[in-house]
Amino acid sequence: MSTHAATAQPSYLVDTGTRKGLVAWLTTTDHKRIGLLYLYSMMTFFFVAVGIGFVMRLVQLTTFQKLITAQTYNALFTVHGVIMIFLFVVPGLPAIFGNFFLPILIGAKDVSFPRLNLASWYFFMAGAILAVLSLFTGGGAPDTGWTFYAPFSLKTGTNVSLAVFAAFILGFSSMLTGINFITTIHRLRAPGMQWFRMPLMCWALYSTAWIQLLATPILAITLALVILERFFGIGIFDPAKGGDPLLYQHLFWIYSHPAVYIMILPAMGAISEILPTFAKRPIFGYKAIAFSSMSIAGVGSLVWAHHMFTSGMSGTALMLFSLLTMIVAVPSAIKVFNWVSTLYKGSIDFQPPLLFALTFIFLFCIGGLTGVMQGALAINVHIHDTYFIVGHFHYVMFGGTGMALFAALLYWFPKMWGKMYSKKAIYLSWFPMFIGFNMLYFGMMILGMMGMPRRYYVHLPQFHTMHVITTVGSWFLILGLLMFFGALLYAIFKGEKAEDNPWGGVTLEWTIPSPPPLENFEEIPTITRGPYHFEQEGK
Amino acid sequence: MDWMNQAAISAEKSDAVFFYVFGLSVVFLIFITALMIYFVVRYSKKRNPVASQIDGHVGLEIVWTVVPLVLFLSIFYYGWTNYEYMSQAPRDAMAVKVTARQWSWSFEYPNGKQSKVLFAPLGKPMKMEVRSADVVHGFFIPSFRLKIDAMPSRTNTTWFQATKVGSFDIQCTVICGVDHSLMLSKVIVVPEEEFKAWYFGGENAPEPGKTLPLPATPDPKDLPRGLALMTANSCLDCHSVDGKPMVGPTLLGLYGKQQQVLVGATLKTMIVDEAYLRRAITNPMDEVVRGYPPAMPEASFTPQELDEVVSYIKTLK
Numbered sequence: 141m142s143t144h145a146a147t148a149q150p151s152y153l154v155d156t157g158t159r160k161g162l163v164a165w166l167t168t169t170d171h172k173r174i175g176l177l178y179l180y181s182m183m184t185f186f187f188v189a190v191g192i193g194f195v196m197r198l199v200q201l202t203t204f205q206k207l208i209t210a211q212t213y214n215a216l217f218t219v220h221g222v223i224m225i226f227l228f229v230v231p232g233l234p235a236i237f238g239n240f241f242l243p244i245l246i247g248a249k250d251v252s253f254p255r256l257n258l259a260s261w262y263f264f265m266a267g268a269i270l271a272v273l274s275l276f277t278g279g280g281a282p283d284t285g286w287t288f289y290a291p292f293s294l295k296t297g298t299n300v301s302l303a304v305f306a307a308f309i310l311g312f313s314s315m316l317t318g319i320n321f322i323t324t325i326h327r328l329r330a331p332g333m334q335w336f337r338m339p340l341m342c343w344a345l346y347s348t349a350w351i352q353l354l355a356t357p358i359l360a361i362t363l364a365l366v367i368l369e370r371f372f373g374i375g376i377f378d379p380a381k382g383g384d385p386l387l388y389q390h391l392f393w394i395y396s397h398p399a400v401y402i403m404i405l406p407a408m409g410a411i412s413e414i415l416p417t418f419a420k421r422p423i424f425g426y427k428a429i430a431f432s433s434m435s436i437a438g439v440g441s442l443v444w445a446h447h448m449f450t451s452g453m454s455g456t457a458l459m460l461f462s463l464l465t466m467i468v469a470v471p472s473a474i475k476v477f478n479w480v481s482t483l484y485k486g487s488i489d490f491q492p493p494l495l496f497a498l499t500f501i502f503l504f505c506i507g508g509l510t511g512v513m514q515g516a517l518a519i520n521v522h523i524h525d526t527y528f529i530v531g532h533f534h535y536v537m538f539g540g541t542g543m544a545l546f547a548a549l550l551y552w553f554p555k556m557w558g559k560m561y562s563k564k565a566i567y568l569s570w571f572p573m574f575i576g577f578n579m580l581y582f583g584m585m586i587l588g589m590m591g592m593p594r595r596y597y598v599h600l601p602q603f604h605t606m607h608v609i610t611t612v613g614s615w616f617l618i619l620g621l622l623m624f625f626g627a628l629l630y631a632i633f634k635g636e637k638a639e640d641n642p643w644g645g646v647t648l649e650w651t652i653p654s655p656p657p658l659e660n661f662e663e664i665p666t667i668t669r670g671p672y673h674f675e676q677e678g679k
Numbered sequence: 680m681d682w683m684n685q686a687a688i689s690a691e692k693s694d695a696v697f698f699y700v701f702g703l704s705v706v707f708l709i710f711i712t713a714l715m716i717y718f719v720v721r722y723s724k725k726r727n728p729v730a731s732q733i734d735g736h737v738g739l740e741i742v743w744t745v746v747p748l749v750l751f752l753s754i755f756y757y758g759w760t761n762y763e764y765m766s767q768a769p770r771d772a773m774a775v776k777v778t779a780r781q782w783s784w785s786f787e788y789p790n791g792k793q794s795k796v797l798f799a800p801l802g803k804p805m806k807m808e809v810r811s812a813d814v815v816h817g818f819f820i821p822s823f824r825l826k827i828d829a830m831p832s833r834t835n836t837t838w839f840q841a842t843k844v845g846s847f848d849i850q851c852t853v854i855c856g857v858d859h860s861l862m863l864s865k866v867i868v869v870p871e872e873e874f875k876a877w878y879f880g881g882e883n884a885p886e887p888g889k890t891l892p893l894p895a896t897p898d899p900k901d902l903p904r905g906l907a908l909m910t911a912n913s914c915l916d917c918h919s920v921d922g923k924p925m926v927g928p929t930l931l932g933l934y935g936k937q938q939q940v941l942v943g944a945t946l947k948t949m950i951v952d953e954a955y956l957r958r959a960i961t962n963p964m965d966e967v968v969r970g971y972p973p974a975m976p977e978a979s980f981t982p983q984e985l986d987e988v989v990s991y992i993k994t995l996k
Contacts, residue, residue: 209926209972210857210858210860210926210972211857211926211972211974214854214856214857214859279941279967279973280972280973283854283856283857283972283974284854285854289814289815289853289854290815291813291814291815291831292814292815292854292855292856295813295814295964295976295977296856296964296973296974297964297967297972297973297974298972298973379830379831379832380831383832384832385815385830385831385832386830386832386833419722419730420730421730421731421732421733422732422733422734424733424734424735424736425734425735425736425739425740426734426735427735428735428740450817450826450827450828450852451828451830451835452827452828452830452833452835455763455766458759458762459759462755462758462759463752463755463759465755466751466752466754466755467748467751469747469751470744470747470748470751473743473747474740474743474744474747476711477739477743478735478740480711480714480715480718481736481739483715483718483719483722484718484722484733485722485727485730485731485733486718486722486727486730486731487722487723487724487727487728487729487730488718488719488722488723488724488727489724490719490723490724498715498719501711501715502708502711502712502715505707505708505711505712506708509700509704509707509708510704512700512704512751512754513697513700513701513704515754515755515758516696516700516754516755516757516758516759517758517759517761517762518692518693518695518696518697518757518758518759518761518762518765519693519696519697519700519758520758520762521689521693521762521765521766521824521825521826522693522697522821522824522825522826524817524826524852525817525819525826525852525853526819526852589683590683590821591819591821591822591848591850593817593819593850593851593852593860594852595854595859595860596850596859596860597859597860598860598861599860600848600850600863674730674732675732
């Protein structure tokens with residue numbers, strides 16, 4: 141760990157070129173700045189969608205229904221889903237932390253194609269703007285749910301075409317980022333950085349990038365077909381014209397199930413970085429975790445039809461997809477065991493990122509186990525398309541990916557901005573967040589077991605008590621979120637200066653200054669050992 | 680408790696698997712959480728200042744690959760075999776045609792009898808042949824733990840054998856438009872004799888389960904023919920005939936009125952005439968009344984029925 145000379149390059153946050161301020165940011169090809177562009181835009185979308193979720197919960201306290209009509213409610217859950225999935229959870233960790241840290245973690249100056257990287261962000265923003273436009277133009281906000289099931293999505297008079305086109309554009313952002321990361325990992329690893337010396341975050345991003353590259357085109361084609369069908373009535377999905385709505389569901393989920401792994405794999409990668417740093421010992425079972433990422437990417441591409449168990453597929457298809465779903469649960473279980481074992485005989489320095497990483501493990505376990513319940517056919521017949529599903533995927537997407545994103549943000553915050561946040565404020569925000577989260581989403585799962593279908597504007601009276609409990613939970617959750625991001629925002633402007641290596645980490649990002657210099661490394665390092673090597677020098 | 684009510688054999692089959700997986704899940708979650716907390720406390724920096732540098736353990740990796748695999752496979756097998764039972768109707772089951780449309784359910788029995796709620800005899804297998812007349816819907820009876828999608832392209836089947844007398848909710852589970860959450864009905868389970876009395880009792884036999892709460896359905900014989908047609912096609916779920924505001928514009932005073940409609944994204948002003956009424960019923964998405972959601976499904980009237988509906992609307996002044 142050499143000391144960096146004071147004559148070193150300026151931080152990436154300082155404008156060095158001829159362009160200054162906002163223009164410099166909007167034309168940057170620096171992977172770190174692009175990471176932050178993604179972060180700021182995504183957090184904006186995230187809070188818009190949180191706000192929509194807040195209103196949806198209020199509608200379930202029936203007194204609020206004078207303000208929001210059934211049609212508006214249907215638009216709200218569609219928009220909440222589209223924003224959260226396509227603008228936050230799918231691109232979240234890879235676009236923010238993948239961009240910022242992948243090159244640093246493998247000892248590179250930037251990604252392979254920096255200009256393409258900036259173009260990806262513009263595709264992302266173009267898609268986002270089109271999605272927003274679809275709310276206010278044409279026949280009004282789409283009301284089909286984010287799944288756009290045909291033939292309803294073909295028949296509705298709302299602005300489905302534009303919303304679907306927005307998702308089509310967003311797909312390009314995802315694919316181009318995938319190509320960029322795959323190439324970067326293959327070509328730009330520092331000398332001596334063999335595959336099994338890469339930090340596990342890189343393995344996670346690598347497997348994610350392959351899914352992005354291989355699965356996203358199928359979504360793009362499917363959505364293009366929906367648009368063609370709406371404008372020209374080509375009759376691929378509409379049974380009145382000889383099409384098959386089941387075909388739409390297959391094509392949609394062939395992408396959208398792997399997309400779940402696009403969302404969760406980088407989260408798992410971030411957790412695998414955080415745990416060794418705070419346990420001060422190598423990760424338990426490095427290769428098992430690396431291979432389980434790759435096998436999740438592989439087997440995860442073969443389980444899509446478990447979203448369609450009630451659609452009337454053949455018994456053989458049901459049996460096979462249920463079986464494969466159970467098998468894909470194994471690598472996730474392997475990861476959980478390895479993470480917990482990483483704490484064994486460590487020397488644990490309990491800090492906010494570790495708290496959120498452990499919260500991730502707990503919530504992800506609940507999300508994973510309830511996923512196994514749905515994989516079992518006899519249970520699925522009951523809970524399919526109910527609030528149980530809604531509760532379950534919020535445990536995975538929010539409790540999993542969301543908490544991991546928060547943990548990663550806390551972990552790398554001092555590196556990214558060179559500032560430290562108030563740890564006390566973060567601990568304080570954890571309590572309402574954790575309590576509210578479980579009230580809201582566990583409550584939803586109970587509602588689902590009771591038989592409450594999803595996407596309902598009004599509910600039958602027997603469900604009302606649980607709806608009140610979950611709604612109150614959502615208030616706690618939002619309070620926690622506001623405290624959390626309030627503390628981080630405050631720290632960006634007024635935080636104390638952070639050390640270069642505040643957590644005592646040993647991966648490459650902790651060997652460079654905080655915030656990192658423009659080209660990351662004074663000199664490209666030569667790697668001689670594995671990524672989590674904590675032993676004292678001379679031992 | 681009402682909500683975990685098991686009212687059919689399928690409910691027992693589904694719940695058995697659920698409690699098996701639930702039990703395993705609770706054990707696993709408590710184990711993992713307790714271990715995490717124990718390690719964090721036991722190996723804290725204070726208690727254990729120097730970490731042991733352990734890279735992994737092949738034996739343990741094998742154990743926690745094989746043990747979850749075996750458990751997951753047992754869950755798969757149990758879930759699959761019970762599902763086989765839940766999905767394969769016995770040969771002597773009475774076949775009921777279930778038709779879903781935006782936003783109502785209708786049921787047709789083998790002898791041609793029809794109903795808006797599903798009548799079922801206690802302890803006898805009933806096979807559901809589910810189909811949609813428009814978009815995808817979901818046929819869901821929570822108390823039976825039973826669900827099958829209603830597709831417009833194919834007939835899906837499921838079956839049940841009720842084990843309790845009573846009235847149980849039917850709900851739609853696939854988003855199908857503005858009144859998705861009002862697409863409700865009931866299964867009325869009655870003793871077999873009562874069901875037979877209705878089923879074989881001809882047109883005037885009283886509906887079974889009268890003591891149970893039923894949604895009010897007006898007798899079509901007392902209504903004008905146009906109104907009866909609209910009631911049967913759920914038009915009145917969204918349009919009132921007395922000026923009351925609902926999801927769609929009221930039909931009272933509509934004929935001859937000046938109206939603003941959206942054609943695509945452009946606004947047009949027009950007088951409602953007979954030609955417009957016909958277009959609005961057969962192609963409702965082409966010209967949508969301003970201020971109302973573009974949500975109306977296409978009605979499937981015969982030309983003669985359409986004449987009757989239009990002439991009835993013209994009388995509403």
